[in-house]
Amino acid sequence: MGMKWMLVLVTLGLLLGLSSGAKKKTCDKGWECKGSIYCCNDTISDFFQAYQFENLFSKRNAPVAHAVGFWDYKSFILASTQYQPLGFGTSGGKKMQMKEVSAFLSHVGSKTSFFCKRLCFPHDGICTARGPPLPVCSLRLHLSLTEVQRPICNQTASLILLYSFENLQGLEWGRNVWVQCGDRRSICLGPLYNHEMSPSQSYCDPNYLYPCAPGVDYYGRGAIPVYWNYNYGRIGDALKVDILNHPEYLEQNATLAFMAAMHEWMTPKKKNQPSAHDAYVGNWKPTKNDTLSKRLPGLGITMNILYGDQVCGQGSVDSMNNIVSHNLYYLDLMGVGQQYSGENLDCAEQVPFNPSVKSATS
Ligand SMILES: *[C@@H]1O[C@H](CO)[C@@H](O)[C@H](O)[C@H]1NC(C)=O
Ligand SMILES: *[C@@H]1O[C@H](CO)[C@@H](O)[C@H](O)[C@H]1NC(C)=O
Ligand SMILES: *[C@@H]1O[C@H](CO)[C@@H](O)[C@H](O)[C@H]1NC(C)=O
Ligand SMILES: *[C@@H]1O[C@H](CO)[C@@H](O)[C@H](O)[C@H]1NC(C)=O
Numbered sequence: 001m002g003m004k005w006m007l008v009l010v011t012l013g014l015l016l017g018l019s020s021g022a023k024k025k026t027c028d029k030g031w032e033c034k035g036s037i038y039c040c041n042d043t044i045s046d047f048f049q050a051y052q053f054e055n056l057f058s059k060r061n062a063p064v065a066h067a068v069g070f071w072d073y074k075s076f077i078l079a080s081t082q083y084q085p086l087g088f089g090t091s092g093g094k095k096m097q098m099k100e101v102s103a104f105l106s107h108v109g110s111k112t113s114f115f116c117k118r119l120c121f122p123h124d125g126i127c128t129a130r131g132p133p134l135p136v137c138s139l140r141l142h143l144s145l146t147e148v149q150r151p152i153c154n155q156t157a158s159l160i161l162l163y164s165f166e167n168l169q170g171l172e173w174g175r176n177v178w179v180q181c182g183d184r185r186s187i188c189l190g191p192l193y194n195h196e197m198s199p200s201q202s203y204c205d206p207n208y209l210y211p212c213a214p215g216v217d218y219y220g221r222g223a224i225p226v227y228w229n230y231n232y233g234r235i236g237d238a239l240k241v242d243i244l245n246h247p248e249y250l251e252q253n254a255t256l257a258f259m260a261a262m263h264e265w266m267t268p269k270k271k272n273q274p275s276a277h278d279a280y281v282g283n284w285k286p287t288k289n290d291t292l293s294k295r296l297p298g299l300g301i302t303m304n305i306l307y308g309d310q311v312c313g314q315g316s317v318d319s320m321n322n323i324v325s326h327n328l329y330y331l332d333l334m335g336v337g338q339q340y341s342g343e344n345l346d347c348a349e350q351v352p353f354n355p356s357v358k359s360a361t362s
Pocket of ligand 3: 241254256259
């Protein structure tokens with residue numbers, strides 16, 4: 001009886017496999033995309049070129065950036081050759097392809113720039129965070145024409161000045177200026193870093209599968225920062241690179257850093273959950289439960305998948321707004337236009353997919 005069913009299933013499987021195999025022809029597009037139906041259409045370098053990467057990541061080599069010379073176009077494309085055949089940036093037609101690249105990079109840009117949130121603690125010098133509490137986090141700066149060009153307060157503060165020049169130009173220098181960090185206009189453009197700046201802990205969890213290497217810290221590193229030994233171990237297994245014992249590879253090798261981020265983008269966190277990729281490009285159909293939890297396709301769901309309750313279901317928080325801001329800006333720069341950013345851009349009201357195991361936000 002069991003055998004009989006097995007036979008039927010196997011035959012069915014074969015038939016299905018054969019028929020679908022016969023229909024779908026695979027293509028090779030040079031070294032960039034090989035042996036997949038996704039390689040038959042445009043590939044990423046067809047619609048996203050080096051000069052556009054430079055535009056998006058224009059501040060990456062600025063003096064204030066910590067990872068000068070690190071993030072580059074070649075590394076991005078090299079990393080993507082592993083994932084384009086799986087549909088990364090090659091799914092759903094040209095507009096969707098551009099949107100997916102923009103969405104992915106907006107996570108990278110946001111996560112590797114500094115967190116505006118950090119500015120909103122009182123500190124010494126000229127900057128203070130005094131004043132009435134605003135709905136979004138804010139910082140009061142005293143500016144004068146002569147002071148504008150040089151670092152004011154500490155580096156963190158000078159960063160936001162640099163990145164909000166465009167937005168401040170309409171204001172009168174020498175007055176108190178409110179820089180609203182959570183405001184979409186005062187975007188802190190990344191990427192600037194390739195690792196966490198002031199780790200508060202070593203992110204080592206006693207873990208039998210992926211024990212911490214002695215003397216090694218597992219703070220956030222990479223394009224979408226990886227935290228904790230078990231994540232380094234898991235991603236290292238997938239990429240076949242020993243980042244559990246050598247987490248520093250992620251801040252030394254931009255190709256690897258992008259690959260780790262793309263792997264996370266393409267892989268569901270749990271069974272029965274979509275990958276960020278599938279959820280974004282429309283390969284995923286929300287269940288009734290998802291709909292009730294306000295989890296719908298869009299940029300917001302990618303944050304839900306990647307960061308869960310650290311970013312989502314918390315209302316209008318900076319960590320979320322920062323990604324949205326990057327996305328709108330990048331869509332404009334790529335020529336798609338932010339009016340095509342789509343529905344469900346944020347995840348303010350979404351029920352998080354997974355509770356965080358450890359609070360790994362910085
Ligand atoms: C290739 O492009 C066509 C036309 O735009 C589209 O219908 C098809 O879905 C694309 N193939 C893939 C694998 O995305
Ligand atoms: C800069 O200011 C921020 C915000 O108050 C503070 O957290 C940080 O420690 C300061 N950095 C330095 C190097 O003083
Ligand atoms: C960076 O990592 C990639 C992927 O593992 C590898 O192919 C490449 O050789 C590395 N580059 C350097 C300079 O180590
Ligand atoms: C629906 O969501 C609730 C709460 O998030 C969960 O407990 C339940 O198991 C889910 N049901 C299904 C069928 O996934």
